[in-house]
Amino acid sequence: MKGVLRWLGLVLCAFVALQLFFVLRIAAMAVLAPESTTFQRSEAWAQLSATGQVRWRQQWMPYGEIADTLKRAVIASEDDGFANHDGVDWNAIEQAWERNAKAEARAQKTPSRPPKIRGGSTITQQLAKNLLLSGERTLLRKGQELVLTMALELLLSKQRILEIYLNSVEWGNGVFGAEAAAQHYFRKSAARLTAAEAARLAVMLPAPKRFEKTPGSAYLAGRTQTILARMGSAELP
Known part of the structure; x- marks a missing residue:
């Protein structure tokens, strides 16, 4: 019995130490830009x-030097409640569950067409996952993502969260961040x-x-027009 209790104590200590490590990393991001994210390092590896070489384009841009048009577009497309929620949009998660259940039901009737699964993650949740977590999909990892999301919201401002997100998110094969994406696709x-x-x-x-390989797709053009129409009401932090 003592051995079991000792083992459980070690597991608990390791868990607390890991959370403390994550919190300290996030707190440091209030003043220091992360050099890379777990997702980026995974992509580089x-x-x-696969090829014996690494393609990595990224250049940090301060929040004020990223066009408001991009901030509004990303909020309108990814998380229209970003400026006001506490890191998790429970309504969006519920709606995503309902859409996915319907998609899976339709897929059962037509097995040749796999369901299109959509997430309800906020920008803060996406940042928490990409910054510090692996890509595996388990309940334990999802729980850790929620803990990190709360830490991001408590320790960083909304502007800082959006700044880090826009500078680290993937926009193509080896293309990370807004500046690299703007240069890669529009030469500006x-x-x-x-x-x-x-x-x-x-x-x-x-x-x-996928969209990098199909720049002329009808979906991309149509969705772009939809986001353009929504951008005017997107609230910036």
Whole structure:
């Protein structure tokens, strides 16, 4: 019995130490820009394993030097309640569950067409996952994501969260952050993006590698127009 209790105590201590490590990392991000994220390092390793080389384009841009058009477009596309929620949009999660249940029901009737599964994660949740967590999908990892989401919201301002997100999110194969994306797709700085260009970049975020290969897709063009129409009501932090 003492051995079991000792083992449980060690597990608890390790868990607390890990949470403290994460919290300290996040607190430091209030003043220090993260050099890389767990997701980026995972992508770099995958590239190295597959090709023997790493393609990585990224250039940090301060919040004030990223065009408001891109901030509005990303909020309108990814998380329209970003400025007001506490890190988790429970209504969006509930709606995502309902959409996914319907998609799976339709897929059972037509097995040849796999269901399109959509998430309800906020920008803060996406940042928590990409910054510090692996890509595995388990209840334990989802629980850790929620803990990190709360820490981000408590320790960083909304502007800082959005700044880190826009500078680290993937926008193509080896393309990370707003500046690299603006240069890669439009040969201009992220400070000079038009509303249409910003909307197009925002629409790519759920599947940037796929859209990078199909820039002329009808879905991309149609979704861009939808986000353009929503951008006017997107609230910036």
